[in-house]
Amino acid sequence: MILDIISIGDELLIGQTLNTNAQWIAKEMDAIGFRIREQITISDSKEHIVSTLDNSLLKADVVLITGGLGPTNDDLTLPVLNEYFCGELIVNQDVYKDIEQLVTRRGFEMNENNKRQALVSSKCKAIRNKKGTAPGLWFEKGNKVVVAMPGVPYEMKGMIETITPWIKEKYTFPEIVHQMVLTKGLSESKLAEILTEWEANLPTVIKLAYLPSPGRVKLRLTSVGQNRAEVQKLIDKEVESLTKIIPDNIYSVGNKNIEKIVGELLRQNKQTMATAESCTGGNIAHLITSISGSSDYFKGAIVSYANEVKINELAVNPTDIDNYGAVSQQVVEQMAKGVLTKLNVDYAVATSGIAGPTGGTEEKPVGTVWIAVANKNEVIAKKYLFGSDRQVNIERATVAGLSMLYDLLRG
Amino acid sequence: MILDIISIGDELLIGQTLNTNAQWIAKEMDAIGFRIREQITISDSKEHIVSTLDNSLLKADVVLITGGLGPTNDDLTLPVLNEYFCGELIVNQDVYKDIEQLVTRRGFEMNENNKRQALVSSKCKAIRNKKGTAPGLWFEKGNKVVVAMPGVPYEMKGMIETITPWIKEKYTFPEIVHQMVLTKGLSESKLAEILTEWEANLPTVIKLAYLPSPGRVKLRLTSVGQNRAEVQKLIDKEVESLTKIIPDNIYSVGNKNIEKIVGELLRQNKQTMATAESCTGGNIAHLITSISGSSDYFKGAIVSYANEVKINELAVNPTDIDNYGAVSQQVVEQMAKGVLTKLNVDYAVATSGIAGPTGGTEEKPVGTVWIAVANKNEVIAKKYLFGSDRQVNIERATVAGLSMLYDLLRG
Structure with a gap:
């Protein structure tokens, strides 16, 4: 069974919005057993939607489309698909009631745009939207299926939940x-x-x-x-x-990220952790807490961007900051030990570095990051030299910190 | 001038990796003046690469390709493009030296795979790679250009820097x-x-x-x-x-994100901020510190995932946690005031909520988040009810917290 994913929207095409939908859909459909042939992103243009759909239907069994289902004039997916499948636009009463309920719950009254959202094609089955106003559209043509969903990620995800059983019923998968x-x-x-x-x-x-x-x-x-x-x-x-x-x-x-693996080790050992972050600015804590259940082992973090926070909250010696700089082995080790004591945990990770793009010196260029991990018995510090891109440096320091923690946990 | 962007790689196609390259390239090329026609993601397959390129070259002036340039057997872009343009594979001496330098600096010796990376097509101009081993490929065919770059984001970005002047020299843009x-x-x-x-x-x-x-x-x-x-x-x-x-x-x-706007307001006013985060787990701090220069106004954060951290570090009254729960107006207001005093800042944001997917109750379902903002004179708290998805809840609470801070800053 072959699948194409079409994303419609100028904001995706010109790079203003990152296309997370295509990835999410691909992952879900790959798990069902589809072979995903292509992901295509195109503009809100009738000709382009039609030619892309023509091309996909030559090769794919199922085409999943997102975007362009909103109530405004730049949204073309409904009229174009309706014409493509030779249907008429009619009001769907179930959808109308869904919208009315949602709009009322949000404290608004139904306006013309809301009413217009209840229109669907006579040739499709409407997919109810639990999280927004635009219904999805399920078209069948021979043994092929074309589905259109809104581009808003959580609305789309709700609909994938609805249609997954429909797809599994219609096709068999390896x-x-x-x-x-x-x-x-x-x-x-x-x-x-x-x-x-x-x-x-x-x-x-x-x-x-x-x-x-x-x-x-x-x-x-x-x-x-x-x-x-x-x-x-x-x-x-x-x-x-x-x-x-x-x-x-x-x-x-397996496909477990390092934050998940570290979390599982801590849970097994019934141990806890905390972070003391300077250049990573809370990103290690963010990654750790992106895992559901992390409150079992993660107690908290002290993001010490300013030196006074390093001194007051993490008991870093101000003379060491003067002598060695905030980005140094001395400081990062004290940060790790400081948060270990302060938050009373078994393990700690600390980072201090120059994320860039400015702030580098000849001795400590942009990308220099000191990372320390500690438990009650030892503290290990390591110096890294990453690159010049701020976001990449934050990300690499985050992963390096978690890897060092992993090594310490594993002994 | 019309541009197509082709991303090659099964990891993208099946959704294991998020395609950030296509967005990044689109943004850069849109700024130059290209009209971006399509972004297409396909698998590492010879037939598919050839048919996609055929199709793109019918309509686009320039085709930018990423992925499949590595040294391993699953990487097909070089041999396929070389054959497409009827070239031969030859060792490029400049590229060889680049690789040798990089490999030596990393403390390794040149192996067969490294040597193989110095091969390029006789029909292309090699694009030197400052950040990795695989060179890029610049092919011209009539007035059209096809460029292949590695899929590793920072290597690709370095090459876009190199080729942007080449593109501007060859074409004129509106x-x-x-x-x-x-x-x-x-x-x-x-x-x-x-x-x-x-x-x-x-x-x-x-x-x-x-x-x-x-x-x-x-x-x-x-x-x-x-x-x-x-x-x-x-x-x-x-x-x-x-x-x-x-x-x-x-x-x-303008296209400034809320974290950037908040940062600029603080800088203008010469004021500082901090966060006290429970359910957002450091993500507000992470977003704020993703902006270069944020150390001018961001002092730090206390991520108080455990109640004892709320009590010990943020001076939250334990009786209030017992009486009202950690997710309550009382607690979140004390968190905001606590971090304001502790880190000695002008503004603070605090969050406490149930990110999910577990931990909800009838009274406080998953998605319930209390957010407070404070300055020396006032503290404002608001209750939100987001959805059931953990990542979305963290993200929405982050943006809501920054919006509330924006409103307070603007008075």
């Missing part, structure tokens, strides 16, 4: 298994060199991909079959041989 | 002006109703789009012309009439 193996400490080319023989001997039904990112490389093994357990077994066997080749470089089998 | 107007307090349909007449009277050269997101609607006015100043003047005139229609609902003209 089982697709992706197995991630997360490695650290080897570059992509070094890793490929070490794995040459293993890779050459992989069964042809297993596809291997190298996914590099700063400081780590993910390996993805993919296979397809009719029986999930058998496909998984085949992959597991290869992962086992892989583990024998690079035992020290694999930190996770 | 001036495109996008003007964003950020509104709050009106739904998309209500806003459209109020603006019906203004919208109908817009000059036809100006295109209007409504971009809704939780709690706010962005309006985008776009126009194109030969003279930038004239295009801008035309748009400014319309923004002026718009401002007269909804003076209280516009919080920014």
